[in-house]
Amino acid sequence: MSKDLKTMDVLTREYPYGFVTEIEEDSVPAGLSEGIIRTISTKKNEPEWMLDWRLRAYRQWLTMKEPTWANVHYPQIDYQAIRYYSAPKGRGEGAKSLAEVDPELLRTYEKLGIPLQERELLAGVAVDAVFDSVSVATTFREKLEQLGIYFCSFSEAVQRYPDLVQKYLGSVVPYSDNFFATLNSAVFSDGSFVYVPKGVRCPLELSTYFRINARETGQFERTLIIADQGSYVSYLEGCTAPMRDRNQLHAAVVELVALDDAEIRYATVQNWYPGDKEGRGGIYNFVTKRGKCQGVNSKISWTQVETGSAITWKYPGCILMGDNSTGAFYSVAVTNNYQQADTGTKMIHIGRNTKSTIVSKGISAGHGQNSYRGMVKVLKSAENARNYSQCDSLLIGDKCGAHTFPYLEVKNSTARVEHEASISKIGDDQIFYCQQRGLSAEDAVSTIINGFCKQVLKELPMEFAVEARKLLGVSLEGSVG
């Protein structure tokens, strides 16, 4: 059907970020061993405790099995064929200032639409740029430091703020958490670190831009964000990778800690290379993200727009420990061609009067398979817990699939848990109606998809909403009305 083809056009545009940067890289040989971990740790000049933690994770990992419960299918990964560290040469410890950053790298980020020159930056956004295994630049640091906000690469935080790192690292996602998180704990190379002190409202959007460049290399970044009492921070994460015909592994860990009355908003626009139309290549995006609402009245929200990756496996969740704490998860996941996504969230209610909201929008096209997997767990202590979950799926064409796996576990009779799910197709009549009003079929599909995702897109900070809408092939909605 011509209409299906038209519909597909919207979702199958060329991947525009597939280029490779020619740059000399300092990397370790492929394979994983204690020796490799020691090498990574030495390259990063890490203190003893950090190395110990890595090694404990590694030993634990050796005893673990790769999980198979997710509704995704891929050939066995050879963990000895992956290179666990690769950094642009001479940047082992990160550049001190932008002037020291290799111009080739600056050009790379410019091509990606992320200029790192502060004067050219989007007003109100500070960026940490992670290239393969290391952070290459962090902008607006001084301005933030005046407010007592630490925003730097994880490696640097280990050196400069060891007490904070030691206190919170692994406090939300312990090194023994799961196969991929444990692997990350052993070999993680860099990532971002944020600390917002008591009572400070971070005036900038903080963001990390992840880029995989090197061949046969995995990216294992680790991000830790701590919002101290009464503070607020909004954080954005974006990612791209070159087009390669071999799959690459990305196993990241993100930990968020919100203390009393603090709020963290974490947004992701994930656009890793999804593989080609036949399903060759693409990133395996196996990520563990979790936030802990440790303090009373604390809030954590996850918003994600997942359009890339060959396989996405991630469940950003919230542990609602503090009384009256609130967790939220807003997700759009698109699978097209042979992409697979098994994504959702975990909301663990521990404190009293804790609230969680889940809004998941899955869009499947081509041969894409899209699964929502969500757990809502209300412990005995969680008096008056409330959860609302909504999972909507949109199918385009007849070769794709949508699946929903909700798990509810309620141990307190005062809890109220609601789950709604729907599944729909884009109707020919909807497209015709739009066309009759002058919109092209492509614009019609974009408009309908945009409408479908509206609840999630409106949660994104403005700067990212634009990118996300472009990603979904739609024009900006909401500027009117």
Added chain:
Amino acid sequence: MLRIRKLSASIDGKPILRGIDLDVRAGEVHAIMGPNGSGKSTFAQVLAGRDIYKVVADEVTFNGRDLLQMAPEIRAREGIFLAFQYPIEIPGVSNLYFLRAAVNAVRSHRGLPELDAVDFMSYAREQAKALGIDDAMLKRSLNEGFSGGEKKRNEIFQMTLLEPRLAILDESDSGLDIDALKIVADGINAMRSPERAIIVVTHYQRLLNYVVPDYVHVLAGGRIVRSGGKELAMELEEKGYGWLEHERSECKPDRAQPSKNEAVTS
């Protein structure tokens, strides 16, 4: 403006329109009446370019150009507007946003500058008032949860904003109470102009008390069985469609002849 010769249409091999001839000139209002299943809605949808029908015709031209060769959105941008009998819901897309996209698609096709959000808002508000459409309705998702009457008024509102050259109104009166009917009729009458043609498709004569047509055509069994002035509508109201049944049986249903000017869209 619109010239139709031997227009036939079928769906899944089942003929619905069997050779329609019609001429519509600028400034005219034509009413197409007929019993249920006579092909009225199909006729309206075919003119707008719905691609589920197999369409055959000797000629269908709009301002001298072959209409059947145009994609639906091009027809819309060229000035053909169809008010749907059953307006479609599009969840999450605000009425106002959708309308601005539509108006700008038409404007840029006509070489006019696009309207920005602010300009459009004030333009839309002004037009909305006359149709009893408030701000809340402008901001709601397109047709989602609208009552039948709201949907119909919203179609008229869209027509007003899009300023078509040829407006086709498919049963815009059905399901309306008398107050809503008056609002819709006023909206249509406000559109009458020497440059614009209007085709009103309706089952009942009721709407034609308010929107007085220049010509009335009766469609039965996929063809126009009688044409006349506005008095024909009165006559129909009085005698019912059964009155024309014998005329219908007189003209034998002939098979649609394949013609050289064949346009098939699927």
